[in-house]
Amino acid sequence: MEDYYSKGVAKIPQAILDVASKGIHTERITQEEALSTAKMIWEKYHYIICPHTAVGVAGATKADPSFSSTLSVCLATATAAKFPDFVHLIGDNVPIPSHPCVDNLKETTQEEAQSTQSSIDSPPTKTVEISANGELRKVNLIVLYPKHSISTLQRLQMTTVQSPNIRTFSCDNASDSFDNMIIDIFNDQNFAKKHNMLWVNSPNVGRLVCHTVHHIYTYLKLCPSCDNDVTFYIPSGALVDSTSAYLSQCMGVPVKVVSVVNENDFFHKCLTQGYLYKPLNVINTPSCSMDTVFPHNIERILFLLAKGDATLVKSIMEDYHSKGVAKIPQTILDVASKGIHTERITQEEALTTAKMIWEKYHYIHICPHTAVGVAGATKADPSFSLTLSVCLATATAAKFLILFISLEIMYQYLVILVLII
Structure with a gap:
């Protein structure tokens, strides 16, 4: 790079070119080729692609005209609605695609x-x-x-x-x-x-979708060959992470889900007792973000467990809201028993786990919520021998200094944590 910036030219060593020849190739596409490809896609499939995507598809057809060498993916980069001039070049009668993000654009004061x-x-x-x-x-x-x-x-x-x-x-x-x-x-x-x-809280389905990506990414990092199960131990409050992890499982990702709750154990009682109960009040704990009497994503996870039977879920929730209690059908419990489990952790168990992590590993970054998740993992599988396991860490421990006073951790470590954030 020094040669490139100082001389304007730099030679690539043959060793690098040899490696590249086995793993990455290039195609050069002209504007005419891209436009021709976009026209072909419209005429053959009545599908409108953007100019960037047209370059990619043109490169694919040039490299492998019959698409017979391997399974192929062409990345689509944008909606064609953003490029009306390009769409007009495809053909006079080609409609400009509609897209809400484009349709709603306007100059604002x-x-x-x-x-x-x-x-x-x-x-x-x-x-x-x-x-x-x-x-x-x-x-x-x-x-x-x-x-x-x-x-x-x-x-x-x-x-x-x-x-x-x-x-x-x-x-x-x-x-x-x-x-x-x-x-x-x-x-x-x-x-x-x-x-x-x-x-923008957890009832927003966008949160669930984002977390689903996190679970899939984590699984692929641990099992790039997709040849093993991974168990996720999830500190749970509103159930957005638990729901998204189970959604990943429904999509075919071989993950097991353990939803770990504190004393606010609505979901734990749901799966272990087969009922939805209205708790009297919330129990305040150090894992405060999990202190909820009604997890907002309970209907979504029931919907997944009910195999998309919205009428059944609606009936359950109507009973719950009108009577204060609702029975979970055995069909839902049977599905749950194969895909998602719960653990209930007390404040004392979470604190004991945080102390153990500190004493054994001198690891200071375990917050009260993460401690609940790790405690649930050690309770469910003390030796961590059943599957590859992931405990979700939810926050920096520096936000919960009172926990470290309980742990009797040295003051300088607290200072370090505060400076980190």
């Missing part, structure tokens, strides 16, 4: 932009959303957090961001209470549509 999107977030650890949305002109972010069940550092992370589009409110009640308030807002469809509301 500063005032219009500020009212474009209102987002609500409620969990106690969602500083990521605050950082991501700060200073965005088209987003107003409203953050609600439970005053009495988060750490000081968590509170400071949310309340010290100086962005005009972010409003943070503390609430006296537990997170379930103001989650219900947000649900009422979204049930008023006219209000939600008028203000372009978006809930």
Whole structure:
């Protein structure tokens, strides 16, 4: 690279070219070839591709005209709706594809932009959303957090961001209470549509989709040949990670799912007792993001376990909401027994596990939520001998300094953790 930048030219060693010849090749496509390919795709399949995708498909047809050498994939890079001029070149009668992200684009004033999107977030650890949305002109972010069940550092992370589009409110009640308030807002469809509301908490299906990718990626890193099972031990509150892991399993990824809960054990009772019960109140624990009496993704995971029987799930939830209790059909429990299990961990068990991790490995980054997951793993498979195992780590331990006081860990390590974040 020094030769390239200083002389404008650099020779590639033959050793590199020999390796490349066995693993990566190139094709050069002209504009005419790309356009010709796009026309062929339209005439043959009535499918409109963008100019970038056309280059890729043209390269594939040049390299292997019959597509007979191997299974082939051409990456599609964008919607053709973004390139109307290119679509017109394909043919005068070729329609411009419709796409909501393109159709809704328009010039906005500063005032219009500020009212474009209102987002609500409620969990106690969602500083990521605050950082991501700060200073965005088209987003107003409203953050609600439970005053009495988060750490000081968590509170400071949310309340010290100086962005005009972010409003943070503390609430006296537990997170379930103001989650219900947000649900009422979204049930008023006219209000939600008028203000372009978006809930970025775990009920948003986008969260579930993203986490599904995480599970598949992790599996492939551990088993690139897809020749083994991997068990995921998941600290669970609203069940977004557990649902996404089970969705991965439904898609054919050979993963086993163990949903590990703390004393707020709604889902554990669901699978072990066969009923949905309305708990009296939330139990506050050090793993505060898991302190929920009603996991928002319970309907989604029941839907997957019911093999897509929406009518059955609706009946279960109607019984639950009207009577305070609902029986889980045996057919759902039978499916669950083969694909997803639960473990219930007490605060004492989680703390004991965190101490063990510190004493045995001098590892300081295990937060209270992660401790619940690891405790569940050691309870389910003490020797970790049954399958390859993954325990999801949920947060930096520096946000929960009170835990380290319990662990009697040296002060300098606490300082290091605070500086890290």
